[in-house]
Amino acid sequence: MGMDAELNSMEMENDFDAEFTLAEVMEMESLYRRKMGGKPLKSEFFQELSDKFNNSVHRCGKPLIEWEQVAYWFQDRGKRDLKAEFLSMHRNVKKSNVPTNMLIDKSATDSALTIREEVKLQFPDAGLDLAIQTYYKPRDVVAAELSGLLYEAKSARDLAWYDVASFLNYRIVHSGELEVRVRFAGFDKDHDEWVNVKRGVRERSIPLEDSECEKVKVGDLVLCYRETEDLAVYRDARVIDIKRKLHDETEGCTCMFGVRFDFDFFEDQVRIKRLCGRPSS
Numbered sequence: 001m002g003m004d005a006e007l008n009s010m011e012m013e014n015d016f017d018a019e020f021t022l023a024e025v026m027e028m029e030s031l032y033r034r035k036m037g038g039k040p041l042k043s044e045f046f047q048e049l050s051d052k053f054n055n056s057v058h059r060c061g062k063p064l065i066e067w068e069q070v071a072y073w074f075q076d077r078g079k080r081d082l083k084a085e086f087l088s089m090h091r092n093v094k095k096s097n098v099p100t101n102m103l104i105d106k107s108a109t110d111s112a113l114t115i116r117e118e119v120k121l122q123f124p125d126a127g128l129d130l131a132i133q134t135y136y137k138p139r140d141v142v143a144a145e146l147s148g149l150l151y152e153a154k155s156a157r158d159l160a161w162y163d164v165a166s167f168l169n170y171r172i173v174h175s176g177e178l179e180v181r182v183r184f185a186g187f188d189k190d191h192d193e194w195v196n197v198k199r200g201v202r203e204r205s206i207p208l209e210d211s212e213c214e215k216v217k218v219g220d221l222v223l224c225y226r227e228t229e230d231l232a233v234y235r236d237a238r239v240i241d242i243k244r245k246l247h248d249e250t251e252g253c254t255c256m257f258g259v260r261f262d263f264d265f266f267e268d269q270v271r272i273k274r275l276c277g278r279p280s281s
Contacts, residue, residue: 019183020065020073021058022167028070032077046070062166152223153182154200156193159263160233161223163204168192205234205276210252213272218242223276224259226268234276236262 020028028049046067053065151164163185170180171194178197183189195201205223208216216222216239224237241258248254253272260267 019062019166020053020168021062022170022180023056023058024053024065025167025169028073028077032074041071041074043067043071046074150204151201152204153180153184153193153195153202155184155191156195156200157191158231158233160231160235161205162187162234164201203279205278208272208275208277210247210272212277213244213253213255215277216242216257216272216275221278222259223278224261224268224270225274225276226261226266238262240267 031049050065050067050070053059053070059065151167152161153164154161165183165185165187168181168183170178172178179194180197180201181192182195182201183192218239218241220239222237222239223234225232225234237259239257240260243256243258245254245256255272256269257272257275258267258269259275
C-alpha cells in the first residue's frame with residue numbers, strides 16, 4: 001500500500017469511527033450473522049438501521065449515527081471474519097490429528113450444541129465458561145440486560161477506575177475470555193482500550209452521601225478518590241478503621257475512614273465525600 005493510499009485509509013477510519021452503544025453493537029452483530037452470508041447489503045439497509053439507532057432512547061444526548069458509519073462497521077466485521085477463518089484453517093492444517101468430520105461447518109444452524117463445540121474448537125484452553133455463555137445467549141437478550149445499567153472500567157494505563165461512556169465493540173480472546181472496547185467518559189477515542197470484562201468491567205460505584213456513613217463497615221471494598229502531585233484517580237481500597245463522630249449541620253458527616261489501597265497498600269484517612277460504595281456491598 002502506498003503512502004497516499006494508507007493516509008486515505010486512515011482518514012476514512014477516522015471519518016467513520018462511531019461511538020456505538022453496546023445494545024447497538026449487539027444488534028448489528030445479530031443482523032450480521034443472519035443477513036450477510038457473503039451477500040452485499042444495500043445502502044437502504046444501513047440507512048434504516050442508523051435511523052432506528054438515532055430514534056432510540058439509548059442515543060439521547062449522544063451524537064447521531066450516519067449510515068456510512070453503520071456500513072463501515074459491517075465492512076470491518078467482515079474483514080475480521082475472514083481473518084479469523086484464515087487463522088482457523090491454518091490451525092486445523094497444523095492439527096493433522098483432528099478428523100475432518102469433526103470440523104465445524106460454518107453454514108450449520110446456530111444450535112446450542114453447535115455453538116458450544118465451535119467455541120471449544122477455537123479455544124481449547126481452560127476458561128471457556130464466559131465465552132460459551134456469550135455465544136449461547138442471544139445478543140439482543142444480552143443487550144437488553146445491560147442497557148439499563150451504568151458501568152465503570154479499569155484502565156490499563158494507571159489501573160484506576162473510570163466511568164464508561166460507551167462500549168464500542170467486543171471480542172473473545174484465545175483464553176476464552178470476553179473483552180470489550182471501552183470509551184471512557186470525558187475522554188476521546190485516543191484513550192479507548194480493550195478491557196477484560198471479568199476483571200476490568202463492573203457496575204458503576206455509587207458516591208456515598210453524608211447520611212450513608214453508617215452503611216460503611218470495616219472490611220468493606222470501596223472506590224476511593226486519591227490525589228497526589230502527579231494524578232487524581234479513583235482506586236479500590238479496603239476500609240481498615242472508622243472513627244465515628246457527631247454530624248455537624250454545616251459540614252455534615254465528619255467521620256474519618258481509614259483505608260488501605262489495593263494498588264500499593266498505601267493507607268490514608270479520608271472523609272466520606274471521597275468514598276464510593278460498591279453496589280454489591
